[in-house]
Amino acid sequence: MGIISKKVKRGEIVLKEEMSEKDKEFVIMLEKYERLAFSVCYKMTGNYFDAEDMTQETFLSVYKSLENFDGNNPGGFITRIAVNKCLDYLKRADRRAVPVEDNILLENASYVPPPEDGMMQDEVKHQLLDACNDLKPPYNEVATQYYCNGKTAMQIANDSGKKLKTVQTQIRRAKEMLKKKIRKEDLV
Amino acid sequence: MHINKEQLNHYIANSMSQTEQMTFFKHISECEFCAEKLADAMLQKEQELVFTPPDLKNNILEQTVYMVKLPQEAMIASIRKKQKEFWMYTAKVVFAACVAVTIIMMPIDVFPSSSGSYNAYMEAKFPLTKEITEEDVKNNFKILDLFRNTSAKISNDISKALNLDKR
DSSP states (O other), rough: OOOOHHHHHOOOOOTTTOOOOHHHHHHHHHHHHHHHHHHHHHHOOHHHHHHHHHHHHHHHHHHHHGGGSSSSSSHHHHHHHHHHHHHHHHHHHHHHOOOOSSSHHHHTTOOOOOOOOHHHHHHHHHHHHHHHHHSSHHHHHHHHHIIISOHHHHHHHHHHHHHHHHHHHHHHHHHHHHHHHHHHHHOO | OOOOOHHHHHTTTOOHHHHHHHHHHHHHHHHHHHHHHHHHHHTTTTTSSOOTTTTTTHHHHHHHHHHHHHHHHHHHHHHHHHHHHHHHHHHHHHHHHHHHHHHHHHHHHHHTSSSOOOHHHHHSSSSOOOOHHHHHHHHHHHHHHHHHHHHHHHHHHHHHHHHHHHO
């Protein structure tokens, strides 16, 4: 019933006059720096799904601290928050991992050389496609549509005739499964 | 010590060891200046930034911009709607109750002469004063006999007609 939800469909972001200056600024920042933040998070966490969570946390923090932000170089501001979020995540992940005696050994063992320059996109796509295909139906299809074909939950719902809520739930579950899977693979 | 260009290039080219990377990030987490440099360097190679999940932006907006604004508007609207529904429902119930009460009370209004009950009214209007005599009974039977005879006659006629047809 709200003014914004009536006018903004999922998948397209429109600035409205009713939005406060702060909100407008945030939407512009999100639009402009989403991929930057995501890339930082991806490089640091090493997996797509944790990067998604970290990007989300980053922007929630950005939104909360927007009042203290002087407006100079939002890219740097966001990057710093993203890096901090990911460092916290890595600390948590370290604690979650097997008790470590020889830190350096484990670091080296789990060290996967990141894709070479310019290969990032393809590498990520391959990884995602493989992971999505391994899921059970109906999650494999939904996950492939969402993560590999770049369709929003709304589009998938429209194409398949499923309810939006169902699709959203399936995506969420698929993501949980993919996360566990990728973490396991990382440990091996 | 701030990050130099060489380190930045190493980072962009993914040719840093993990330990180097950790030092690099730890510095950036504390230094706005270097965070800015990293952001600019990454934005210059925008085509190499990783594509994001399709609904990420929306999910973030739902937890921020929409979250703060919408609930207030939406909540007021939904409360108003609920209030309206409640009053409509109440009005309906009250109306139904009124109708029911009117129907129950109607005999009292319609039969004002009686002392309030239907039977009393009927007795007042059609008093059972006359006693039933033998003649009344006989008269009643006469009517019954007449009816019986007539029906017998008609059935006889019909059967005769049918028999004639057969012959």
